[in-house]
Amino acid sequence: MPILSVITFFPLAGAVLLLALPRGRGKAVKLAANVVTGLEFAATLLLLRGFDPGTAEMQFVERAPWIKSAGIQYLLGIDGISLLLVLLTSLLTFLATLSSWKAVAHRLKEYYVFLLLLEVGMIGVFVSLDLILFYVFWEVMLVPMYFLIGIWGGERKLYAAIKFFLYTLFGSVMMLIGILVVRGHYGTFDWTAMTGAGTFLPAALQGWVFLAFALGFAIKVPMFPFHTWLPDAHVEAPTAGSVILAGVLLKMGTYGFVRFSLPLFPEASRKFAPLMIGLALTAIVYGALVSLMQKDMKKLVAYSSVSHMGFVMLGLFAFTPLAIKGAVLQMINHGISTGALFLIVGVLYERRHTRLIADFGGLSSRMPVYAAVFLIMAMSSIGLPGLNGFIGEFMILMGVFPVNWIWTAVAGLGIVLGAGYMLWLYQRVMFGRLDNPANASLADLSAREFATFFPLLVLVFWIGIFPKPFLAVIDQPVEKIVRIVHPEKEAAAVGAGPAEVR
């Protein structure tokens, strides 16, 4: 069975099903959407059966000619890195759908159709190995997100929606030109053939093409100074949109770097690494400082993403196996903890229709379960040992340290600041006196709401305590990338593998 095609297009079939439902059947639409995304998650879990973690090769490969005259193929396949991201996508989409049950009240059918179309684009991005096919999914995903922000978003939704769309489109069209130049060299859009060819673009051209790709990916990550769309989009989007934006969409940028930029343009990657790391360190500190200043909870979480994604970029461009593994794991961790934090903010917004930190205080007495969940997720975001964030950040810092200890020190400063803004947020919202009468009657998490957090809580502890299964699947693919992009680092790291953190 072509399982990758099935998981890619199953949500599309679900969207068609939703369109076929008669008007005015709100509950049926909601139920169908939840069933579809739930089944989709179950289907992606099937990938674990038959996935071989012992190889860096692409698995479940599906290959068919698509546009013969242009040499474009329908080529799907996954390795350990994409496997984790596909699982993250299907899980977060399911949880985002579940969290929308009460939060979205009008134009239900359209909402869930866009959500499902979004999932098609996201899964497609992580499983495509033909560059044009990848580009198609990359762009397809923009449209439903534009409508999700623009129709169901907050006050400044129209501005945020078009800003998101324009920014990301601008980056991706430059990537398209880069893709065409790459094809000029290799004569194919097939990623497996390119990485197997053993040749690379000539150095001068490679630099330009790297920059063209990097623009597309950097806007998505978003790297400083391309991050300005992020606070608008994340804040104005409905909760489910923010969860998916932060949890999955940002990962597409870092995924693009690790899947395409590093192995296809190794020379340019090394050449531009100081620039990328400089920007990553700037993002870590700047994002954290701006987070400290926020009055709006959602905006705080949004800016914290800028900081956390800086960590991922730092790990990727350190080129040591440990740092890159940490970066890939941190992509998953950030999806879990920031996704959860947006859900947490969404819970309060649904009840009080405000996100201002000053409107809250002392909630822990009213909502003990909520307080516990919030605390765990905040700690996960800070990187408390025993929780998932620690493993990722620690591996990145460990991997970066032998390359340049100053980078590690600056990143460490980011962690301290991160603890600052998160704990301060928690303190202001959850502790203190409950002096706002509007908060006196707040209800704790309902069973449905708790259900949306439960899988994330499990993952937070699982990755924090026993990350081995997650690291095992990314081990070989990362080693392969390091072999291509920086052979010396790979040799140096033999024997000094990630044993320390196991």
Place this chain on the structure above:
Amino acid sequence: MGLALAPEIAVLAAAVAAIFVHLFGKERGGRAAGAVALAGISAALPALILAGRSGGQFFAGSFTLDGFAVFFKAVVLSGGLLAIAFSFRYFRHEGTEPGEAYDLILLAIVGMMFAVSATDLVAAYVAFETFAIPSYILTGFCRRDKRSPEAAVKYFFLGTLSSGIMLLGMALVFGLTGETNFAAIGRILNGAGEPLALTGMILFFAGLFFKAALVPFHMWAPDVYEGAPVPIAVFLSTAPKAAVFALLIRVAAGLFGRFEAQWTGLFQVLALATMFWGNLAALLQRNIKRMMAYSSIAHAGYIAIGLAAWGGPGRTAVMFYLFVYVFMNAAAFGLVLLWTKGSGFGEEVSDLRGLARMSPLAAASLVFVLLSLTGIPPTAGFMGKYLLFQAAVGRKLYLLAAAGALNSAISLFYYFRIGRAMFMEERPSDSAAARPSPSVVAVLALCALILLILGVLPHLVSDWASAATFLNP
């Protein structure tokens, strides 16, 4: 030979029949003339398939029927078909059914069909004027709206001026070579060095650039597309553009092959100027017709990228893009007909507010058309841009390709003003809750479907185009 001309004869016969039908048909005559026109074009399409099987040269080499001509005839006929489909709705609302509009559209189509086959200076000029003159009249058809006759006069003066310039270029070429046949001229010009021939080429091209509305020859286009009745704007912005680009390719390859370095350089400059000017000017517009007029200028700029890249891939890209362009541009102008407002149609972007609630099918189709115009997959517009940029990159015109890509990002901003109005803004409660016209919705949905099919399976047309780029001057 009879078979080779069968498509033209079918359209011409329909034109003549339509004249008599609306003359003698009294008040229902206009509608009947429209039906005749539709039948004529519908008959011409299968006739074209039959004619394409034979091929060859006729009338002492002045009329060539090759794959290239057949492709463009199909494009022109599609544009005509869409224009007539929108005409029914437009003229019913206007209250008058001027049958002569249908005659003139058909006559213009005949002119274009000859133009894409012309391989002789005289034949080319006559064919060119045969579609230019009906265009001037059609532009002024809406006497109620002051903008319409004004546009017609402007179009007429600038159009005849440009025809004159083109004729001057032709005269120079004829004077230098003593021949009117493209192949014969090509042989002479490509053999001997003749600096004056470059002047002839530039004058000749200037006339064509004017009709293709390439910046800086575009001045007439916004006024004409805004002033002309909507179905006529649909027609004028699609079919003639295809015919003119076909003639341009034939002339550039056949007559002036020696100057390839010069004219590909020229096309690069024109492509840059046209894309940026069209898109930046469109950003400022609120009137849909005027916005789409600038947008269609910008699209001519994208097409010029393919001409600058030239070669098989460049020409294939141009042909594919023109094919797709007809459907997306027709829909972009036709959407104005969805809703009436006052005595006319809602031409402002704000008139589309709330369409997603009133007719989800129309709104979804239009979003698809807008995505295609912007060049976002999975639409045919994306595949067209992909082919154009690929051709440019293949010629190492990296900056030109990047400029094209940048422009498609710019264009998103104004196209999605319409998307925003349809989906994110509410219809004001005081406006009439009229339902959007079902016939217009049907045509828009059809265009969107074609754009989807060609977005997923572009080779259905691109392989055809690629096989037809072989020129036989």
